[in-house]
Structures are given as C-alpha cells and as structure tokens.
Amino acid sequence: MDTETATAIMEFIIEFTKANNLAESDSKSTTALVVHFDALNHRLKIDMQKEYIKMLRNYDELFDFLMTKGRHIYDKKLNTKWTYRIMPGKKYSQDNRCKKNLFLPLKQKRFYRFNLFVLYHEPLPLKYYGTEEEYYTLTEKLTKDIEVCLEKNTSIEKKYRHINHLADYINTEFQDFFDDPKITVEIIGSTHTKLDLDDSDLNLGIRISPSEIKKDASLCDTQNWGNTLYDPHYLAQCLRKMGMKATLPIPSAKRTQFTEPKTGLQCFIGVDDGLVFERDTMIIKYLKLDKRVKPLIIAILKLSRSCYMSALSTYSYVLMTLHFLMNVLENPVILNLQNLPVECNSTDCFLT
Structure with a gap:
C-alpha cells in the first residue's frame, strides 16, 4: 500500500474523530477523542472509496490496517503526534487513564456498548527530558534496532524450510494411509507462531474438519480409538512406515513422539480438533x-x-x-x- 494513500486515510480519521467526538470535552488538549469504530469504518468507506478499496487490497479490514501502522498518527495541522486505541466501551470506562482525566466519560451511556476508536496524546515518560519529537524519534530507532537484533539472532530460515518440508511429507503420507484428503497435518505450537528457539521440538496437529467429526462420532469415543487417528500406538505404526525413528506413543497426552532421522529433530504429533490452531492464530494476531x-x-x-x-x-x-x-x-x-x-x-x- 502506497504511503500517500495510507497518509490520506490517517488524516481523514483524525478529522472525522475531531468532528464526531463522543466523549465529554474540557479545556485540556490532552483529553481523548472518541468515535464509534463501526461508524468511522462506514464513513471512510463512503467518503474515501478509492483509498478504502486500495486498503482492502493489502489488509483484510480497517482494523488490521490500523494495527499495523504502529498506533500513532502525525497531525500536520497541529504539528503533533496522536496515539490511538481500539477498545470496547466497557474497557474504556475501566481504563486507568480515566482516573487521570485523560479519558473523559462518554456523552451517552449507550455508547459504552460499542467498539470505540480512541485518539489521544500519550504523555511522555516522567524520566525523559527531551522534546516530544525527540522522544518518538528515539523510540522508533530503538524499535528498528530491536528488529535487527531479532533477525540476527533468529536466522533459522533453513530450519523452517526443512520443517515445512517434513510437515508436507507427513501430511501427504497420512492422507494416503487413511485415504481421506480432508485430514491434514499442520504445524502447531511455538513453531507455528515463530516463537520457537533453536532447540525447540516440533509439534504437529492432525486436523479433522468438524463436519467429519460429527459424521463419525466414534472418533470422539475413547472405546473406539483402536486403529484410528486418536490412537497413539496406531500413529506410531504409521510413522514407522514413513521411516521415522524412536516412535513413542504417549496415551496420557493423546499424542506420539518421534524423531526425524535426517536431522534428529524431536517431534510430537496428535489430533487437534481446532483449539490449538485457534490458540496459535490468536497469538499471531497479538504479535502483529x-x-x-x-x-x-x-x-x-x-x-x-x-x-x-x-x-x-x-x-x-x-x-x-x-x-x-x-x-x-x-x-x-x-x-x-x-x-x-x-x-x-x-x-x-x-x-x-
């Protein structure tokens, strides 16, 4: 997404929020400005149709766009930088900044039922004695330094390529074993979220669609686990046929441990009904x-x-x-x- 379009959207958001503030106001310039997030999204879609379409080519929705912009907007007219948050009305009323009169009460109680877009000036840390511009320049530089440091110390792309290849291989083999293309093997856990360390184990989840589970209730019946994906001993047999080593069924954990022979990577595999994958997806969203x-x-x-x-x-x-x-x-x-x-x-x- 080009910078000009992103800047135009941000400037529109500032002006819309100033003109449609739902919070009570006072003489202080540091108090927050609040608008209904859905109303902001709707107005942006109507008034800036071309820019909105461009945004959707790069982001799923306005929320994703705002979350990736660093939560800061530079206001050219006032020559200052705003900070923004998106939060439920209930969270707004409980925020610590309400006690400091940075977040003032909303004009009507019904507004607390909505998701809110909150625009405010973030106070500088008490121990920092420079100007606001110098402070944000410093924090942006530190953020970039942190990113560079992370890349230098976690350069394990080769490892991920091998892991993805291994997961694809096991996925193909399992689909052949069970003759069911709806069964998929996917990477889960810290490797999926890219929070794994160099010596972390690989966790694989066998995903079965909810519709298939409903069709075959026996999959969820512990008395009928024999020779099914839910049987760690049967999984161990399948893995041995694939050439995996040191296969160890762990019935208490409903998964099987094995070692990939080429690299000695220790792996675990078991059925994931969706909860683990949903959890990983949640973590990835927080990281963004x-x-x-x-x-x-x-x-x-x-x-x-x-x-x-x-x-x-x-x-x-x-x-x-x-x-x-x-x-x-x-x-x-x-x-x-x-x-x-x-x-x-x-x-x-x-x-x-």
Missing part, C-alpha cells in the same frame, strides 16, 4: 499488534531457558507477557483482542 512484542517474548523465553526456569510452558510465558502488556502497565501497549467480537471456528471456543 506491535513489532516489539515478539522480540520481548523471545527474550523472556531465552532467559527462562538459560536460567533453567523450565517449569512453565512456552504458552504460559506468552500469556503472562501479553497480560502484562495489556492489563498491568499504566499505559497498555496492546489491546485485548478477546474483548472484541470475533468468530471462533473451534468446538471449544468457551475455553479460549
């Missing part, structure tokens, strides 16, 4: 909210590994980090996506 989230999580994982803090899983560290960034900090770095209305394709959505 801010470029600094992924390096932070990887640094925490490396630190925990070097200090032999292995009692918790990677997923646990990810959850704690995301919780800290969205709920503990006085000025949250990321928003809580699960407070937004989203569609879940898993049969166990209530667990996510």
Whole structure:
C-alpha cells in the first residue's frame, strides 16, 4: 500500500474523530477523542472509496490496517503526534487513564456498548527530558534496532524450510494411509507462531474438519480409538512406515513422539480438533499488534531457558507477557483482542 494513500486515510480519521467526538470535552488538549469504530469504518468507506478499496487490497479490514501502522498518527495541522486505541466501551470506562482525566466519560451511556476508536496524546515518560519529537524519534530507532537484533539472532530460515518440508511429507503420507484428503497435518505450537528457539521440538496437529467429526462420532469415543487417528500406538505404526525413528506413543497426552532421522529433530504429533490452531492464530494476531512484542517474548523465553526456569510452558510465558502488556502497565501497549467480537471456528471456543 502506497504511503500517500495510507497518509490520506490517517488524516481523514483524525478529522472525522475531531468532528464526531463522543466523549465529554474540557479545556485540556490532552483529553481523548472518541468515535464509534463501526461508524468511522462506514464513513471512510463512503467518503474515501478509492483509498478504502486500495486498503482492502493489502489488509483484510480497517482494523488490521490500523494495527499495523504502529498506533500513532502525525497531525500536520497541529504539528503533533496522536496515539490511538481500539477498545470496547466497557474497557474504556475501566481504563486507568480515566482516573487521570485523560479519558473523559462518554456523552451517552449507550455508547459504552460499542467498539470505540480512541485518539489521544500519550504523555511522555516522567524520566525523559527531551522534546516530544525527540522522544518518538528515539523510540522508533530503538524499535528498528530491536528488529535487527531479532533477525540476527533468529536466522533459522533453513530450519523452517526443512520443517515445512517434513510437515508436507507427513501430511501427504497420512492422507494416503487413511485415504481421506480432508485430514491434514499442520504445524502447531511455538513453531507455528515463530516463537520457537533453536532447540525447540516440533509439534504437529492432525486436523479433522468438524463436519467429519460429527459424521463419525466414534472418533470422539475413547472405546473406539483402536486403529484410528486418536490412537497413539496406531500413529506410531504409521510413522514407522514413513521411516521415522524412536516412535513413542504417549496415551496420557493423546499424542506420539518421534524423531526425524535426517536431522534428529524431536517431534510430537496428535489430533487437534481446532483449539490449538485457534490458540496459535490468536497469538499471531497479538504479535502483529506491535513489532516489539515478539522480540520481548523471545527474550523472556531465552532467559527462562538459560536460567533453567523450565517449569512453565512456552504458552504460559506468552500469556503472562501479553497480560502484562495489556492489563498491568499504566499505559497498555496492546489491546485485548478477546474483548472484541470475533468468530471462533473451534468446538471449544468457551475455553479460549
């Protein structure tokens, strides 16, 4: 997407938010401006049709576009930089910035039922003594330095190519074994989210479409696991036929461990009814909210590994980090996506 189009959309958003503020106002220029997010999206689609179409060629929706822009908008007229958030009305009313009168109450209670687009000036850290422009220049430089450092220390593209090739091979073999193209083997876990370390295991999930599970209820019946995808012993037999080594069924975990002979990579495979893949998708969306989230999580994982803090899983560290960034900090770095209305394709959505 070209810079001119992106800038035009951002400038429109500023003007629309200023003109349609749903929050009470005061004399301070630092208080937030709030609009109904769906109304903003609708007006943008009508008033900037060409730019909106260009945006959709690169992003699924306006939300994705805004989340990848760094959550900062430069206002040429005021020569200042705005920060924006997208949050449910209930979250807005509970935000810590309400206590500091940065987020003022909304004019009508019904507005709290909507998803809101909030535009405000982020106060500078108390320990920083430079100008606002210098502060943002410094933070942008640090962000780029972090990205470069991450690339230098996680240059494992060759590993991913091999992993993808292995997953494709096992996927093809399983479809032949069970004569069912609707069964797919996909990478799950930290390798899927690209949060794995150099010595991480590979987790593979056998995905069965919900419609197929409904047709064959025996797949979910533990008494009928023999010679099915849910039987770790049967999976071990299939893997041995593929040439995999050290196959070890783990019935308690409903998965099978094996070793890829060429590289000695330790792998695990089991049936994923959708929950794990949905979980991975959720994590990937959080990583896209801010470029600094992924390096932070990887640094925490490396630190925990070097200090032999292995009692918790990677997923646990990810959850704690995301919780800290969205709920503990006085000025949250990321928003809580699960407070937004989203569609879940898993049969166990209530667990996510």
